[in-house]
Amino acid sequence: MNNDLKIITSRIDLLFKRKSNTRYWLQVANDTYDQTFNFFFLSQKPYQRLRCTPIHTVTNYNLGNLETLLTGVNQAYKLTIDYTQFYGLRWPRSQRLIQKRRHSLE
Structure with missing residues (x-):
């Protein structure tokens, strides 16, 4: 797990440019078919298209x-995290819902 954290944070370092008027966030997708979690880094400048870069599986x-x-990623970067395909699942420690509403494409 520490290896996953190092890979994710090193790839965020490369992609996170800290430019003004640019929105950055992470997306975590639950792939139930392959039994994996996929991480994506998304960025969007005003009036330009959305850029989505796969980070790690x-x-x-x-x-x-x-x-x-x-929690480790959130300590290093205070980015917004968007969850996909986690509808109805709860975090084990806090028992809070991970994803409250389904996205329109789910």
């Missing part, structure tokens, strides 16, 4: 480990 399919991994 976590093969350890456990919500508890994902929660600790995301």
